[in-house]
């Protein structure tokens with residue numbers, strides 16, 4: 001079976017009612033990154049950070065996978081499908097996609113806020129993640145087994161993206177790559193497109209699809225994720241054989 005890799009970002013979940021970050025009404029136009037998405041924000045006002053992610057988690061739990069998530073799942077009948085996502089929602093999994101790598105964490109999970117563990121992550125310390133029961137983490141009452149308050153399993157700005165090498169290895173083996181719903185503004189995630197092998201077929205689905213600065217020729221689909229996937233479905237099935 002050929003290998004198909006989807007590199008997804010917030011746009012794939014937009015039609016499920018989850019805000020993107022950098023569009024007109026995106027989250028980063030309404031909140032400051034420094035207030036809610038950095039280790040410094042957590043040190044300064046952990047309750048505010050916790051509340052921000054509690055709201056995001058409620059939003060994710062209330063949302064349903066859309067036709068784009070489901071189209072990716074259906075492709076599993078034709079390909080060995082891997083999703084490398086920057087999203088912290090679990091809509092790919094809830095749509096039934098089996099192999100999903102979350103570069104920036106998964107909001108349904110919590111981890112210890114022990115700062116040493118967070119720093120050590122770069123050096124291969126195995127972090128433990130705990131599935132959150134319901135939608136709310138309470139600061140400081142909800143604690144990890146090591147006694148530190150639980151924090152969301154989110155990779156904040158200035159924290160290492162420990163899965164980037166694993167993600168790059170997956171992308172490098174792809175016969176077909178679909179880049180969907182990401183502005184490719186955040187590194188190292190954005191650098192994954194440079195790992196696509198020569199000869200791979202590359203599609204980019206995004207209403208603002210721009211030419212990706214890579215050697216391979218890219219089929220640009222300037223459309224939202226749901227109808228974008230519908231448009232390339234036949235091509236994808238043909239390429240599988």
Ligand code: OAD
Pocket residue numbers: 008009010011012014015020021022023026037086087088104154155156157180181182183184185186205206207208209223224225226
């Ligand atoms: P962005 O908000 O930066 O980009 C969203 C992309 O989705 C844009 O290119 C939009 O044009 C596109 N888009 C909007 N609606 C769409 C739709 N219905 N269908 C398809 N595409 C659509 O989001 P990301 O690139 O995912 O990190 O952002 C990367 C990271 O920045 C996030 O993972 C997050 C953020 O800070 C963390 O929180 C750690």
